[in-house]
Amino acid sequence: MSSDEPGKKLIEGQRFDSPLIFGGGVDAEPQRYIAEKPYELTKYEFSVLRKKDFPDLWFKIFMGATAGLVIALAGKVIISLMNKQGPTFATWELCSIGVGILLSICFRFLIKSKEEKERIQLVSAIDNHFEENKPRRVHLTKGGAGK
Amino acid sequence: MKLDNLPTQYIPFKEIRLGSNTLENVTVILTIKGNVPLLVGNGDTPRVWLYIPANKDGTEWYPLIKDNFSSNPDVKVNVAPKMISIRTPDGPVFAGLVAKEDKFVITKLDLRPFGLKVYADENSLSVMGNTLTKNQFRNLKVVIGID
Numbered sequence: 001m002s003s004d005e006p007g008k009k010l011i012e013g014q015r016f017d018s019p020l021i022f023g024g025g026v027d028a029e030p031q032r033y034i035a036e037k038p039y040e041l042t043k044y045e046f047s048v049l050r051k052k053d054f055p056d057l058w059f060k061i062f063m064g065a066t067a068g069l070v071i072a073l074a075g076k077v078i079i080s081l082m083n084k085q086g087p088t089f090a091t092w093e094l095c096s097i098g099v100g101i102l103l104s105i106c107f108r109f110l111i112k113s114k115e116e117k118e119r120i121q122l123v124s125a126i127d128n129h130f131e132e133n134k135p136r137r138v139h140l141t142k143g144g145a146g147k
Numbered sequence: 148m149k150l151d152n153l154p155t156q157y158i159p160f161k162e163i164r165l166g167s168n169t170l171e172n173v174t175v176i177l178t179i180k181g182n183v184p185l186l187v188g189n190g191d192t193p194r195v196w197l198y199i200p201a202n203k204d205g206t207e208w209y210p211l212i213k214d215n216f217s218s219n220p221d222v223k224v225n226v227a228p229k230m231i232s233i234r235t236p237d238g239p240v241f242a243g244l245v246a247k248e249d250k251f252v253i254t255k256l257d258l259r260p261f262g263l264k265v266y267a268d269e270n271s272l273s274v275m276g277n278t279l280t281k282n283q284f285r286n287l288k289v290v291i292g293i294d
Contacts, residue, residue: 008275008276008277008278009277009278010277010278010280011277011278011279011280011282012279012280012281012282013280013281013282014282014283015282015283015284015285016282016283016284016285016287016290017284017285017286017287018287019287019288019289019290019291019292020274020279020284020290020291020292021291021292021293021294022274022275022277022291022292022293022294023275023293023294024264024275024293024294025179025180025203025204025205025293026179026200026202026203026204026205026262026263027259027262027263027264028203028262029200029201029202029203029262030199030200030260030261030262032221032236033199033209033211033219033221033222033235033260033261034199034201034209035209035218035219038209038210038218
């Protein structure tokens with residue numbers, strides 16, 4: 001490293017107790033690193049995003065239980081086939097799977113808590129923000145036009 | 148990021164070594180027209196904040212790395228308990244290691260991909276064409292200001 005440029009200094013072995021000030025500024029816009037205008041998330045908005053959703057929890061419980069039942073029945077079918085017999089299912093087993101699927105669909109798509117509605121609204125607002133604030137310049141791609 | 152609005156999680160190292168220069172008890176290394184582009188803080192791991200200019204006037208800044216989290220998928224932050232490095236498609240722009248509990252050595256700094264004429268290796272620091280080696284800066288809020 002040298003400071004051969006005219007008007008530039010080599011500063012060596014000195015002690016400073018006040019800031020060193022140089023003239024200058026931004027040389028070029030770093031286009032490829034600049035993405036869209038960041039969304040300014042408030043603390044409240046952050047708390048909305050972090051909230052746990054109860055219908056989602058119930059969806060996972062019912063879906064898990066139903067999947068467990070299906071796996072158990074699959075095991076039953078395999079054992080029956082190994083014994084060269086036709087598999088037989090109790091009515092309650094088939095009903096449980098049906099009810100499990102129905103409840104899972106309800107909790108996944110039909111029942112929305114107040115928190116979930118608020119979260120969807122916020123996600124949509126953030127989405128709109130990024131739609132309206134498209135990348136200000138060419139950016140982000142490796143070897144992109146920004147260089 | 149403005150000098151009077153630094154992140155609350157930011158804890159400066161007591162001593163930083165940058166291009167053979169010693170910075171003792173300083174808050175920030177560099178300001179550009181009142182904006183702080185780089186912060187290197189202490190914690191369980193070294194912590195870095197990197198803001199880059201979004202326009203040539205240096206009035207708008209973009210948070211590229213916030214507390215070791217990169218907002219650009221092409222910019223990777225590698226963190227270990229005692230070291231940190233930042234890679235971009237233009238090559239490494241920052242690397243450093245914790246030498247002692249409260250001493251950090253910056254082994255590589257290159258802000259040129261972001262349009263700032265600031266770079267350093269282990270021997271010297273270059274700011275706007277001026278070269279600094281083996282200097283001492285003590286008890287300062289800002290080491291180098293660019294105006």
